Amino acid sequence: MTIKVLIGDSLAPGAIDIFKARGIEVDVKVGLSQDELADIIGDYDGLAVRSACKPNAAVFAKADKLKVVGRAGIGVDNIDIPAATAKGVAVMNTPFGNAVTTAEHAIAMLFAAARQIPAASARTQNGEWPKKDYVGTELFAKTLGLIGAGNIGSLVAERALGIKMKVVAFDPYLTEERAVELGVEKVELDELLARADAITLHTPLTDQTRNILSRENLGKTKKGVIIVNCARGGLVDEEALKDLLDNGHITAAALDVFETEPAKEHALFGTRGFIATPHLGASTVEAQDNVAFQVAEQMADYLLTGAVSNALNMPSITAEEAPRLKPFAELAEKLGEFAGQISTEGFDAVEIDYEGEVCELNRKPLTSAALAGIMRASMKDVNMVSAPTVLKERGIDLKESTQEDSDTYDSLIRIKVRVGGKWRTIAGTIVNGQSRIVAVKDMALEAKFRPFILFINNNDEAGFIGSLGSILGEAGVNIATFNLGREEQGGDAIAMVGIDQDVPAEAMAKIEALTQVRYAKVLRF
Secondary structure, rough: OOOEEEOOOOOHHHHHHHHOOOEEOOOOOOOHHHHHHHHHHHOEEEEEOOOOOOOOOOHOOOOOOOOOEEEEOOOOOOHHHHHHHHHOOOOOOOOEEEHHHHHHHHHHHHHHHHHHHHHHHHHHHHHOHHHHHHHOOOOOOOOOEEEEOOOHHHHHHHHHHOOOEEEEOOOOOOOOHHHHHHEEEEEEEEHHHHHOEEEEEEOOOOOOOOOOOHHHHHOOOOOEEEEEEOOOOOOHHHHHHHHHHOOOOOOEEOOOOOOOOOOOOOOOOOOOEEHHHHHHHOHHHHHHHHHHHHHHHHHHHHHHHHHOOEOOOOOOOOOOOHHHHHHHHHHHHHHHHHHHOOOOOOOOEEEEEEEEHHHOOOOOHHHHHHHHHHHOOOOOOOOOOHHHHHHHHOOOOOOOOOOOOOOOOOEEEEEEEEEEOOOEEEEEEEOEEEEEEEEEEOOOEEEEOOOOEEEEEEEEOOHHHHHHHHHHHHOOEEEEEEEOOOOOOOOOEEEEEEOOOOHHHHHHHHHHOOEEEEEEEEEEE
């Protein structure tokens, strides 16, 4: 049977050659609407996209043959990953192909903003000679504040240090050891805002990072600061940015990304000191070739052999390993997602223990799956291939241990993360082919993973369960499963409540206000 791939965005021609050389039929149809894409997607085994093609739930609903979507680039905001997962479609990206290009664009924007090059160029070419109107800012010996010190952020730091800037960095996952290695100073966000002469952003858009440069935080910056965002729209309060440019508190700002794109009209356009580019961070010949070739190779490997690499919604495993390894990779990833969601304030060490028969398997993809799960709570684009590298870049310690025998289960995986000097622990196993949580904080229980789990750490006191049930009932939240664990009567306890929908904010506030509750959070899987 012929394997067919649809290329829905402009890719380097070499990507088409890669598919054809491996016997895969290719159609190129650029500029399709979601309805048009939905009408034809049923004919294809693979879909290659960049950022303009946006396969949504309606597209995946008709994708009866589709096995893989490959994103030539890092961000996958344009792909409905939950819908793809529900349909059994692998979603892959290319995490490292355009890092250098994006870092260089951020540095270019910083120079352009510091010297107001675009405005000066436009007026000069218009027949003026406005030399006195453009007295710029020297970057030498100034302090650059990095928000996000991962792959791209570290490359920006390297280049800024090369022009003799000082660099301070805010990143919950950056350790002191990694900061020393990079040559930057690790600081909290408020200190960065107060000290930085220029601020660049290098973080994904998550619940934790959305609007990280809010009106309040922009107001904490030094007068005369420069703001550069080549990461994701939505990280900066654009309305506040305009106001502070207008009143002169911010000297200049350069945005390559906007909250709503394409940004063909915007209140910032024409503002004094403002520079804009149309999401060009990854737009170089080298980067476009790299990500196009990489995504073609990954998709071809998957379609022809079942090998999965750089996958965001399934473990990266070979076709030979799949039958035994896949259930444990899924367990490790879910345990990691649990640990990551209760450790979003940052952690500095991870330990993964394997016990029993699982020790006989190739544990590398299991560890990668666990790390991807841990980090995905704060980094949406991380995957099994990039997670170990990202962890290493941040200087976070990783230890693995094996024990051939398990006291209770045939196989057990235990994940521990260290937050503020204290360890947070969760363990799981496979029961009848399904992932189960069997311990949290070393308290035994057995709970299924569900799309929504209300996790509560509480004091074991009478009345708690009744109060909790009443609050959820009044909020219209249906309880599917209820599992409890405790150290001893009247001591530390946990509740794992599987629920059919999210908990409204008002109800969550009532739960957190219960006298028995120490910690409560809705976890999503």
